[in-house]
Amino acid sequence: SHDWNVLFPLTSHASSPLSIPGGTRQSPINIQWRDSVYDPFLKPLKISYDPSTCLHIWNNGYSFLVEFDDSTDKSIIMGGPLENQYRLKQFHFHWGAINEWGSEHTVDSKFYPAELHLVHWNAVVYPTFEEAVMEGNGLAVIGVFLKLGKHHEGLQTLVDALPAIKHKFDVFDPSCLIPSCPDYWTYAGSLTTPPLTESVTWIIKKKPIEVDENQVSFAFRMLLFTSDGEEEKRMVDNFRPLQPLMDRTVRSSFQ
Numbered sequence: 001s002h003d004w005n006v007l008f009p010l011t012s013h014a015s016s017p018l019s020i021p022g023g024t025r026q027s028p029i030n031i032q033w034r035d036s037v038y039d040p041f042l043k044p045l046k047i048s049y050d051p052s053t054c055l056h057i058w059n060n061g062y063s064f065l066v067e068f069d070d071s072t073d074k075s076i077i078m079g080g081p082l083e084n085q086y087r088l089k090q091f092h093f094h095w096g097a098i099n100e101w102g103s104e105h106t107v108d109s110k111f112y113p114a115e116l117h118l119v120h121w122n123a124v125v126y127p128t129f130e131e132a133v134m135e136g137n138g139l140a141v142i143g144v145f146l147k148l149g150k151h152h153e154g155l156q157t158l159v160d161a162l163p164a165i166k167h168k169f170d171v172f173d174p175s176c177l178i179p180s181c182p183d184y185w186t187y188a189g190s191l192t193t194p195p196l197t198e199s200v201t202w203i204i205k206k207k208p209i210e211v212d213e214n215q216v217s218f219a220f221r222m223l224l225f226t227s228d229g230e231e232e233k234r235m236v237d238n239f240r241p242l243q244p245l246m247d248r249t250v251r252s253s254f255q
């Protein structure tokens with residue numbers, strides 16, 4: 001796994017004291033189910049995505065991501081622990097070389113073979129994604145665990161596009177990758193890749209989605225970290241090590 005625990009000489013913005021990685025709210029973390037605190041004031045998460053905002057899928061050398069047109073409020077989430085609505089920018093996955101590990105977050109120290117992150121930014125308060133990345137309430141990421149089980153139709157659409165990685169999509173509705181069970185945990189955290197800024201309200205769904213062996217192994221593990229012509233390095237184990245909980249409480253939307 002990549003250890004992004006490197007300290008960056010990040011410029012601090014006069015407008016907002018930037019929390020440097022190695023700070024007090026880093027991600028991912030282990031979610032100890034019995035230590036999570038039910039918060040009755042947490043609202044249900046409201047998700048409304050417009051499939052036509054889907055742009056393309058590409059390999060950024062660290063994961064593969066599907067990017068969305070975030071120039072309007074067509075694909076947004078609101079409610080849950082969030083004070084504003086947040087715009088969908090992209091989703092990506094983290095996975096392991098084998099099915100024993102791969103997720104970034106763990107539940108009672110259990111790893112899942114992969115984890116989906118749907119990245120949203122607070123376009124109500126900040127003019128650009130890049131600025132939101134630097135602010136404590138700038139981002140909201142929905143985390144969904146993947147476990148091995150039956151074939152997942154929605155994911156297959158993505159898997160089919162992977163070989164031709166720079167793939168133009170016409171439409172894709174990422175809500176098909178989110179379990180219908182409304183239960184989630186939430187905590188204040190950070191990006192798990194550079195710049196590791198402490199700007200993420202994490203919303204981790206309690207229920208995993210099921211995908212079959214081939215979808216995880218063929219799809220994710222055929223991707224490469226390297227570009228054409230370089231000596232091939234399979235893209236696996238692209239997850240950050242667990243970070244200390246420090247002075248944080250994980251809240252649950254369920255009892």
Ligand SMILES: NS(=O)(=O)c1c(F)cccc1F
Binds near residue numbers: 191200
């Ligand atoms: N892994 S993560 O969801 O924290 C993440 C990234 F990888 C990249 C950009 C934003 C972001 F939020």
Ligand SMILES: [Zn+2]
Binds near residue numbers: 093
């Ligand atoms: Zn991620």
